[in-house]
Amino acid sequence: MRVLVYGAGQLAQMMYLAGAPLGIEVEAVDVSSDTVVHPVSKLPLDASLEQAIEAADALTVEFEHVPERLLEQAEKSNKLMPSMEAILVGADRVREKQLLETLQIPNCSHRIVTSLDELDACISALGDKLIIKASRDGYDGYGQWRLTSADQLEEIKQALDGLDLSAVPLVVEKMLSFERELSLIGVRSQNGDIKVYPIAENLHYQGQLHVSVAPAPKVDAALQQQAEDIFKRLADGMQYTGVLAVEMFQCGDQLLVNELAPRVHNSGHWTLTGSDTSQFENHLRAVTGLPLGDTGARSPAAMINIIGCGTFSRELLSIPGCHLHWYGKTVRDKRKMGHINLTAENYQMLGHKMQQLVAYVPGEAFPKLAEEAQKLSSWK
Structure with missing residues (x-):
């Protein structure tokens, strides 16, 4: 094939x-x-x-x-596979919001803006703490502006002046007070079979994913089921084939969808060593008509992105359960150069291994590593 x-x-x-x-x-x-x-x-x-x-x-x-x-x-x-329509949903935040609203899937309160004059009404409707996103070509924190008070509005308008908002509208979202960022990776076959991986918890820095932990700590059966229901409605609603990533905010007991990625996803890289069947293999199985593989987690796992950094000790491979995935790119600021996967028997041991990893990498390039290592290593 x-x-x-x-x-x-x-x-x-x-x-x-x-x-x-x-x-x-x-x-x-x-x-x-x-x-x-x-x-x-x-x-x-x-x-x-x-x-x-x-x-x-x-x-x-x-x-x-x-x-x-x-x-x-x-x-x-x-x-x-997936279809062009599904791919374009991931490429255009307006299409994405329209799909979520059509399927009645909870997401951030928002307005679609095609003129800078409409931003004043956004403040009236959503408050004066807003995240303003370009509807296309924005990723890893690019194409986003934050408004934290009404006093900043004129400054924001000046920054946006000159953009053709009729061609590329803005999506203006209410800035949420959420507990954490989560994602669910799932896969749907050509005949409609669905399998999902456990929820992952994601830690971002300056708009980029730095660390994922899966299964996410403190996820009960009800929260996992809520995420799976969201995935099924999306995948069936789009007649989707392949791997689909759903990024979410946890607000109390409710999950709000933030973004969709119609493809294999960075927050699913832990599946390479933490699950029997990786997201990459399951995507290929789905699009070629093969049976889907097991998506359960073997044990707690962490994925640590290597961003804008090419100098670290390969001795990190001496840590049991540590795997390096290097992409072979030229080093550039904010560029994803590779990732490190860690697996352990429990969260506390996973935290200890992350603490060991700290000694082998430059701290300035891994700003979330030590913090998450400390949190997990004190897990009871």
């Missing part, structure tokens, strides 16, 4: 590695040049995009910001 992935980054690379034992050949598309490349070496392959589409059993994506002309070509093949 052969799967063609639009996008040639680390997610395509990890799909390639997951597919090899299954006999699934994964190729990637560099969407900046329409070139078919090897997902690991990034070297061009001897095939045009049209030939690769014809030869593939399934087409999929590693990120949602694929040029629409390429998605339209892929959709015509009747091999694209």
